[in-house]
Amino acid sequence: MKRPQLLSPAGSLRALNYALAYGADAVYAGLPRYSLRARNNEFRNTDFLGKGIEACRAAGKHFYLTVNLMPHNRKVDTFIKDLSGAVALGPDALIMADPGLIMMVREAWPDMPVHLSVQANTVNYASIRFWNSIGVSRVILSRELSLDEIEDIRQRCPDTELEVFVHGALCMAYSGRCLLSGYFNHRDSNQGTCTNACRWSYRMTESTLTPEGEHVPRHAAADRVYLLEEEENRSGEWMELSEDEHGTYLMNSRDLRAIEHVQRLVDIGVDCLKIEGRTKSHYYVARTAQLYTRAINDAISGRPFDAGLIGRLDGLANRGYTDGFLQRHHSEEYQNYLSGASGNARQQFVGEWLAYDAATGLTTLDVKNRFTVGDTLEIVTPDSTRDLTLTRMENIEGQACDIAPGSGHTVRVDIGETGPMTLVARYTADDHEVQNTSANTAA
Numbered sequence: 001m002k003r004p005q006l007l008s009p010a011g012s013l014r015a016l017n018y019a020l021a022y023g024a025d026a027v028y029a030g031l032p033r034y035s036l037r038a039r040n041n042e043f044r045n046t047d048f049l050g051k052g053i054e055a056c057r058a059a060g061k062h063f064y065l066t067v068n069l070m071p072h073n074r075k076v077d078t079f080i081k082d083l084s085g086a087v088a089l090g091p092d093a094l095i096m097a098d099p100g101l102i103m104m105v106r107e108a109w110p111d112m113p114v115h116l117s118v119q120a121n122t123v124n125y126a127s128i129r130f131w132n133s134i135g136v137s138r139v140i141l142s143r144e145l146s147l148d149e150i151e152d153i154r155q156r157c158p159d160t161e162l163e164v165f166v167h168g169a170l171c172m173a174y175s176g177r178c179l180l181s182g183y184f185n186h187r188d189s190n191q192g193t194c195t196n197a198c199r200w201s202y203r204m205t206e207s208t209l210t211p212e213g214e215h216v217p218r219h220a221a222a223d224r225v226y227l228l229e230e231e232e233n234r235s236g237e238w239m240e241l242s243e244d245e246h247g248t249y250l251m252n253s254r255d256l257r258a259i260e261h262v263q264r265l266v267d268i269g270v271d272c273l274k275i276e277g278r279t280k281s282h283y284y285v286a287r288t289a290q291l292y293t294r295a296i297n298d299a300i301s302g303r304p305f306d307a308g309l310i311g312r313l314d315g316l317a318n319r320g321y322t323d324g325f326l327q328r329h330h331s332e333e334y335q336n337y338l339s340g341a342s343g344n345a346r347q348q349f350v351g352e353w354l355a356y357d358a359a360t361g362l363t364t365l366d367v368k369n370r371f372t373v374g375d376t377l378e379i380v381t382p383d384s385t386r387d388l389t390l391t392r393m394e395n396i397e398g399q400a401c402d403i404a405p406g407s408g409h410t411v412r413v414d415i416g417e418t419g420p421m422t423l424v425a426r427y428t429a430d431d432h433e434v435q436n437t438s439a440n441t442a443a
Contacts, residue, residue: 003300004266004273007064007163008289011278012042016052018286020059021382021421023293027056028095029278030066031086033075041278050089057090065091066278068117070098080108087112093138106135113137118165123149125156132160139163140274143170147261147326151268161271166258167288167313168276170324257321259309262295283349283368283423284316287380312385315347315378315425347378351424354410362394362412363422365404371426373402379415380423387427388415 008024010016019027029043029052042048049065056063065086071079079101087094087109094112096102097119105112115138116122116131123142131139138161141150154162256276258265265273273296275288291309298306314321351365371377373393379386392414395401404411415424 001266001300002269002271004270004296005062006289006292006296007272007274008285009168009275009278009280010043010052010285011280012282013048013052013055015280015282015285017055018282018421019289020055020061022286022289023382024061024285024289026062026064026092026272027052028064028066028274030068030095031082033082034067034069034071034079046085046089049086053089053091056092062092064093064095064115066095066117067101068095068097068119070119071101076100076104080104095140102134102136110135115161115163116140118142125153128153128157128160128162132157137161138271140165143256144325147264147268150265150270154268154270162269163272163274164265164270165256165276166262166265166273166292168256169319170253170256170322172253254320254322255318256324257310257313257318258323258326259292259295259313260305260307261323261326262292263299263305266296266299281349283352283425286382286421286423287312287316290380290382290385315427346428347425348428349423350377350404350426351411351413353418353420353422353424356418357412358417360412361414361417362392363415363418364396364410364412365424367404367409367411368407369426370406371404371424376427377415378425378427379418380425381419382421386416390415 005025006023007026007028008019010019010027010029016027016029029041029049031049032041032044043052053063067083069075083105092113093115094105095115095117096105097117102114102116105114114136116136118140120127120131120139121142121144122128122131122139123145128139140163141153143165145153150162150164262273273292275285275292277284277288291312294306295309298304348369350369350371351367354364354366356363371390373390375390377388377390379388390413393401393404394412396410396412398412401411404413413424
């Protein structure tokens with residue numbers, strides 16, 4: 001059975017190193033000017049880009065450079081010149097979407113592998129055959145495909161590598177082709193500057209204005225719960241639309257989580273499973289890489305799926321989870337843990353390893369969020385995870401203390417023997433980082 005590659009996001013060199021340490025087979029990062037994450041990051045600097053590629057090479061893993069925006073002329077004019085330095089560093093492939101830019105790359109660097117971005121919206125075997133005919137070696141399939149459709153494409157296109165997203169943010173539009181951000185504040189999502197306007201909170205108000213030009217106060221009816229029905233074709237199918245003190249999130253998709261489908265994707269013969277999240281923390285990158293690696297290992301070894309992995313992913317900040325278009329209806333076997341896992345305690349990233357003192361048995365932590373003596377912690381390493389109740393803490397001067405106040409502090413704690421790349425999470429029933437969980441499941 002072929003083992004699929006696990007591809008993790010790298011928005012920073014730190015995230016890249018954690019992805020590699022926690023099981024990722026490859027990482028992807030992009031130049032801000034030419035990727036769909038235009039915000040500045042470390043990889044705008046070729047020194048950092050070179051360090052990232054070298055780290056992957058030293059670990060025997062792959063680095064893919066993302067250049068997947070849909071450019072206007074001013075970016076096309078400078079594209080080859082701007083990309084030359086990055087290509088010279090030797091990335092293993094370029095992730096691209098625009099046909100014109102792909103043509104230019106094929107002409108300038110004919111031996112450079114090109115992977116087709118999900119932004120190209122590939123949903124059928126004929127498109128894959130076309131892209132393969134012009135030199136594209138791998139196609140990242142659109143998120144709008146079911147497992148059965150992916151299997152059919154695999155059978156019809158046996159000679160082209162296929163990549164599938166299994167975790168991360170979903171878009172309320174068709175694979176990112178959305179105009180909301182551009183309409184509201186003139187930042188084009190297809191140029192890498194999406195403001196996620198679909199996830200803002202919107203309030204319902206009366207349209208009548210006062211003589212002073214101000215909106216009248218919200219009508220009492222706005223506090224009610226409304227049900228939407230599309231009468232012509234879906235009579236009797238109701239979708240709840242409600243507003244609380246945070247607003248309403250009609251367009252806010254839940255996040256993709258497809259770890260329960262890894263076995264099926266392995267059986268289909270998908271070449272690469274991809275995790276979204278170049279703007280996420282290195283803690284997110286490490287945990288998703290670790291958990292999906294476990295799912296892949298179990299699938300390859302013939303072990304049954306470990307439902308506990310779902311609960312672990314629930315601990316990460318998320319907008320609620322869905323498996324998107326992969327499966328319309330869950331089987332009876334999956335029903336209980338899919339509905340129940342979210343009731344377990346969530347987690348918050350609270351500390352990162354700085355040093356371990358074998359003489360005292362204490363680990364020095366860079367504090368990320370508040371935690372206290374008595375908290376239940378999860379100790380996460382590249383090779384294992386374990387839970388414990390914290391019983392001892394000292395400040396950096398060696399004085400006993402009960403509270404690690406938050407980011408910017410350093411403490412020493414008794415969490416057993418630890419090593420580099422150790423991360424610490426705190427179990428919490430109400431993780432304040434998890435927001436918008438009332439999102440609908442339109443994706």
